[in-house]
Structure formats: structure tokens, C-alpha cells
Amino acid sequence: MFEYDLIVVGGGVSGLTFARRGAIQGWRTLLLEADKRLGGCLASHRYNGPAEGYWTELAAHTAYNSYGALLELLSGNELGRLQPRQKLPWRVWDGRLKSVFAHLHWPSLIPALPRLLFTPKVGLNLREYYAQVMGQRSYDSLLRHAFAAVLAQPADNFPADLLFRKKSRRKDLPRSYTLKGGLRGLAEMLAEGAGQKIETGVAVERIERTGEGFRLHAGTRQWTCRRLALAVPAWEAARLLDGEFPDLTHHLEQIHPAEVESLAVVVRKERLALPELAGVIGVDQDFYSVVSRDVVPDERFRGFTFHFRPGRLSREEKLACIATWLDLPLGHLVQTAERTSRLPALQAGHLAWVSEVDHLLAGEQLALVGNYFYGVSIGDCAERSKAEFERLCGSAA
Numbered sequence: 001m002f003e004y005d006l007i008v009v010g011g012g013v014s015g016l017t018f019a020r021r022g023a024i025q026g027w028r029t030l031l032l033e034a035d036k037r038l039g040g041c042l043a044s045h046r047y048n049g050p051a052e053g054y055w056t057e058l059a060a061h062t063a064y065n066s067y068g069a070l071l072e073l074l075s076g077n078e079l080g081r082l083q084p085r086q087k088l089p090w091r092v093w094d095g096r097l098k099s100v101f102a103h104l105h106w107p108s109l110i111p112a113l114p115r116l117l118f119t120p121k122v123g124l125n126l127r128e129y130y131a132q133v134m135g136q137r138s139y140d141s142l143l144r145h146a147f148a149a150v151l152a153q154p155a156d157n158f159p160a161d162l163l164f165r166k167k168s169r170r171k172d173l174p175r176s177y178t179l180k181g182g183l184r185g186l187a188e189m190l191a192e193g194a195g196q197k198i199e200t201g202v203a204v205e206r207i208e209r210t211g212e213g214f215r216l217h218a219g220t221r222q223w224t225c226r227r228l229a230l231a232v233p234a235w236e237a238a239r240l241l242d243g244e245f246p247d248l249t250h251h252l253e254q255i256h257p258a259e260v261e262s263l264a265v266v267v268r269k270e271r272l273a274l275p276e277l278a279g280v281i282g283v284d285q286d287f288y289s290v291v292s293r294d295v296v297p298d299e300r301f302r303g304f305t306f307h308f309r310p311g312r313l314s315r316e317e318k319l320a321c322i323a324t325w326l327d328l329p330l331g332h333l334v335q336t337a338e339r340t341s342r343l344p345a346l347q348a349g350h351l352a353w354v355s356e357v358d359h360l361l362a363g364e365q366l367a368l369v370g371n372y373f374y375g376v377s378i379g380d381c382a383e384r385s386k387a388e389f390e391r392l393c394g395s396a397a
């Protein structure tokens with residue numbers, strides 16, 4: 001007999017949505033998360049000290065009403081806890097603050113636009129597709145920087161068919177939203193109820209196949225289960241499956257990480273002349289983007305998270321860069337928080353890779369979920385979890 005019907009490894013949005021589905025199905029479900037806190041890239045930092053009660057996002061900042069596979073898992077009560085984000089503009093920073101439109105190259109954009117109607121995205125990367133449909137000059141001057149800001153990594157080679165996929169919207173819900181205390185609240189909400197058991201601070205080290213199921217090892221502890229879902233980054237899944245699933249390991253090793261170094265600062269509202277904004281796209285800067293907390297206004301503070309390109313600046317240089325950007329002395333930064341995240345650097349043609357992995361998973365009681373399948377957004381993660389969960393439900397129990 002197995003201790004659990006399902007064990008989920010990884011407590012980011014992919015694992016939490018999978019575990020909730022398992023518990024709703026009536027499966028004895030356990031989720032194991034390496035970190036002390038759940039959420040992974042749902043990494044809102046809640047401040048203690050001078051900025052007590054304030055929070056900033058260190059990774060994901062916006063969720064949308066198009067994230068159907070996530071929203072369908074929430075009760076009416078939970079949906080009522082979603083907080084609309086205030087609508088504010090994104091700007092461009094190339095040494096000066098400018099509007100997004102000022103950075104488009106209109107003479108090349110207008111003749112290119114009709115190609116939007118008949119240029120397929122499949123097999124093309126963002127550079128190839130958007131240079132065709134928006135013009136090379138607009139791609140170079142704005143879009144490549146905007147995509148890098150959205151994806152928190154250099155985006156030229158990212159698959160065009162994985163960004164802005166058409167999805168239906170829940171018109172009864174705010175178009176974009178967060179939660180009280182930031183998106184980490186989403187992880188906390190997904191962890192509540194439904195009966196799934198959750199342990200944090202447990203890094204799974206090894207996985208063994210045992211007849212019809214699996215045995216997991218962490219230090220001196222072991223667990224057995226009938227079904228297993230790995231909701232960890234691709235390179236971590238490759239490590240855990242090494243030995244038992246060599247073909248899957250080989251495929252997973254093809255996904256490489258892209259790092260982003262995020263540093264958030266809190267400043268007193270009255271110190272800043274900067275107009276309210278949703279965020280800033282960095283053009284040829286040390287940062288991909290600056291994400292502002294202005295969309296969830298606060299009486300005392302404003303917060304800004306700078307998503308820096310990796311390996312360029314020391315912590316001191318980043319703080320100096322931020323203070324210069326905000327036009328404030330360093331001493332006026334009330335509090336700071338930081339995190340390094342790793343996202344998959346996907347390449348054009350990625351959906352063929354997904355098909356190969358799905359082919360290897362067919363008939364197995366092993367699910368692979370995460371942000372390296374249908375796209376990196378929270379909604380893409382929830383969609384992959386749903387598809388894998390339905391596959392496990394459909395396969396012989």
C-alpha cells in the first residue's frame with residue numbers, strides 16, 4: 001500500500017494548483033516544498049521594520065482574468081478576495097522617461113501591420129515574427145526591450161507562439177488583479193482547504209520507482225505514493241529523474257535557466273516627484289524593467305522592484321543605480337528586499353519539445369508541470385497542471 005495517492009514536489013503555483021486538484025478528487029495528497037515558504041515565484045516581500053505592513057513583488061506581479069485553469073479552482077469566496085490593480089501606464093526608460101508610443105518606429109510599423117493578419121507564429125521566435133509584423137526598426141527600438149521586460153530575460157529567441165496566446169477572459173472578474181499582501185496571497189489561498197497536506201522546508205533529494213509507484217527521499221525521511229507530480233524547474237526535474245527516467249532526463253536537460261536579479265526598494269511617498277506608473281521598460285539598461293507598486297496605492301509608501309540583468313552590478317552598484325534613477329539620496333531608501341529567480345529560456349519550436357516529453361510520459365503515473373511547457377505565466381503553469389492532472393485521472397488507476 002502507498003502512503004499517498006499523490007505526492008507533488010514543489011510548492012509554486014504549478015504544484016499548488018496540482019495538489020488542490022488532487023485533494024478535490026479525493027486523493028490522499030501531500031505537497032513537499034524545499035523552501036520555508038510556499039509560492040516559488042509568487043514571491044511578495046512583506047516588510048517588517050520601518051515599512052511594516054507594506055509589500056513589494058520580487059517576481060510575479062500581475063495575474064489576469066484570462067487565467068482560467070487557475071480561477072476555476074477558486075471558490076466564490078476566494079474569488080472575492082482578488083484585488084483589482086489600478087490602471088496605470090507603462091513607460092520606457094532610455095536615460096529619459098518616455099511614452100511607449102514615442103519608441104515605436106511608425107514609418108516601418110504602418111506598412112508592416114497588415115502582415116499581422118496572415119503571418120503564422122508557429123516555429124518563429126519573437127525577433128523573427130515581430131520584425132515581420134511590426135517592422136524591424138520598431139522591434140529593435142521598443143519591442144525587444146518590452147519582451148525582455150515581460151519575460152525577465154533576453155527574449156529574441158523565445159517562441160512567438162507561446163506569448164500572448166488567445167485565451168478567454170472571465171468578464172465577471174477584474175482584468176488584472178493581485179491579493180491583499182501581494183500575489184503570495186494566491187499561494188496561501190491555494191494551500192488552504194481541499195484537504196491536501198503540505199510540508200515546507202523539505203527538499204526532495206531522490207526519487208525511486210517501486211513497482212506501481214514511487215518512493216521519495218529527503219535526508220532520513222521517505223514517502224511512497226501511487227502518483228507523482230514534479231512541479232520544480234526543468235533542471236531540477238532532470239536531476240530528480242536521473243537514473244529512473246533517462247530519456248526524460250535527456251529532454252529536460254535541454255531547458256536552460258535564465259537568471260534575473262531583483263531588488264525592491266521602498267520610499268516615502270512625499271519624497272518622490274516621479275509620476276505614478278505601472279512600470280518601466282529598460283532600453284539598453286542594466287535592468288530589464290522596473291515594476292512599481294503604484295497599482296496598489298498606499299498612503300505612506302511607494303515601492304519599485306528593479307529586475308536586473310544577471311552578473312552585471314554588485315548590490316552597492318544596484319542601489320546606486322536605483323537611487324540615481326529615483327533622484328534620491330541613498331539614505332531615503334526606507335527598506336530593500338532582494339531575490340534571484342531562474343526562468344526557463346525557451347526557444348522557437350518549443351511545442352515540438354513538449355510533444356516529445358508528453359509522448360515519453362504517456363502511460364506513466366508521473367506528471368511534469370511547470371513554466372517550461374505552455375509558457376512562463378502563472379496562467380500557463382495552471383493550464384499545464386490541469387492538462388497533466390486530467391491525463392493522470394484518465395490513465396489506469
Ligand SMILES: Cc1cc2nc3c(=O)[nH]c(=O)nc-3n(C[C@H](O)[C@H](O)[C@H](O)COP(=O)(O)OP(=O)(O)OC[C@H]3O[C@@H](n4cnc5c(N)ncnc54)[C@H](O)[C@@H]3O)c2cc1C
Pocket residue numbers: 009010011012013014015032033034035038039040041042058059060061062063152202203204205231232233236260262307341342343369370371376377378379381
Ligand atoms: C521577475 C519575474 C516576474 C514575473 N512576472 C510575472 C507576472 O507578472 N505574471 C505572471 O503570470 N507570471 C510572471 N512571472 C512568471 C511566473 O511567476 C512563474 O513562471 C511561475 O510562478 C512559476 O511557477 P512554478 O510553480 O512553475 O515554479 P516556481 O515558482 O519556480 O516553483 C517551483 C518550486 O519548487 C521548489 N523546489 C525546487 N526543487 C525542489 C525539491 N527538490 N524539493 C522540493 N521543492 C523543490 C522551489 O523551492 C519552488 O518553490 C514572473 C517571473 C519572474 C521571475
